[in-house]
Amino acid sequence: MTRKRIFARFALVVASTAALTLAAVLPASAATSHEVVRHAGGAAAGEVWFNSGYHAGHAHHPQHGFNSFTVKDRFCGDGWGMGVQWWTGDRGWLWKATQDCEPVEVTHETGQATDTLFEFRWRPFMWAVDGLHDAEYGAWQYDWMGSNSTGATDWYFGRTSVYNDMLSATRHTFTASMWPTQYARTVGGGAMEEMWRKLIERTPLPPSLDGNQLESLRKQLWCHAQYARTPQLGGPTWDIEASRPNISWDAVRNVAAHKCNW
Structure with a gap:
């Protein structure tokens, strides 16, 4: 399967996932994992942080959301948009910007918490706005999708x-x-x-x-x-x-x- 076909498959999945994209925020310095995607010459094109579960709130940065990616484009005007791809089990997901630096930075909550935390993998990518080049990826990172109780309030x-x-x-x-x-x-x-x-x-x-x-x-x-x-x-x-x-x-x-x- 070509990269473009893989990319298209992920695009279909992201359209159906329940998630929340928040307004631009400060860099997620307290994140539980982080990776950079680079241009061929080594310059950083963009970077992505992940905050597991309530980690951002616990670290006094609640603006970074719950089970969330913060995606930042570090090279506006290069013709590449930023995104993040992740796998939960045997299913792939993605989020990507609409254009080069649109937005420059955003926090995207996955909305995928269950009552039990689980390990997953993710990586940042950049995609050519003109469609003439294959997407380029950062290294795979491993983290945990934090749990969130779904039951009603009990005594405690x-x-x-x-x-x-x-x-x-x-x-x-x-x-x-x-x-x-x-x-x-x-x-x-x-x-x-x-x-x-x-x-x-x-x-x-x-x-x-x-x-x-x-x-x-x-x-x-x-x-x-x-x-x-x-x-x-x-x-x-x-x-x-x-x-x-x-x-x-x-x-x-x-x-x-x-x-x-x-």
């Missing part, structure tokens, strides 16, 4: 999400974010076991997490529930990270010292 949570989070350029972890109800903020750490069960039911955690990581997550959940009983403290979400060490319960209970970020 209105929404939950599990997603990829970056510790450094080469190290990642998994984070779970919960949007607690007023009841959850009131009842305290004594309800942690039931809260944990609800989190797992709504958005399961990755099976790759080991015992220490799971125990640390449970302790973080207890801490957030306990800490939230002081109304003026805590934010809109409870975020628990698998990268945090599994400290002793005595240390966990010293909430005032670490504020659940140990």
Whole structure:
């Protein structure tokens, strides 16, 4: 199959996907993966960032959306438009600009979250506006499509999400974010076991997490529930990270010292 046929096949798929394209934003510096597509001479034609699940919000950049690509054209007037191609399972998808630098930068939410996060691959591409050249691609990148709970609000949570989070350029972890109800903020750490069960039911955690990581997550959940009983403290979400060490319960209970970020 030729590149042009492949490109056409993807174009058909993108027309049917449920997604949201947001207004131009600042570069997604906090993204969980990133790749550049270059001209033959080595100059950057454009670049693309992906933000897994609620990662952008957790990193204090909510403008970058949820499970979203930020696509930026870095060379206006070169006759090439920018786009991004990705695969979920055996199905391919794409988004592309309408013309060269139209738009210069945009954030595109995939709308493909399920209640379980899953790994996928993606790459940026540039396409010739005049149609006389084959598309050129950047290298494949691998990331996780973050989960998003689809069930109704229960006693404890209105929404939950599990997603990829970056510790450094080469190290990642998994984070779970919960949007607690007023009841959850009131009842305290004594309800942690039931809260944990609800989190797992709504958005399961990755099976790759080991015992220490799971125990640390449970302790973080207890801490957030306990800490939230002081109304003026805590934010809109409870975020628990698998990268945090599994400290002793005595240390966990010293909430005032670490504020659940140990």
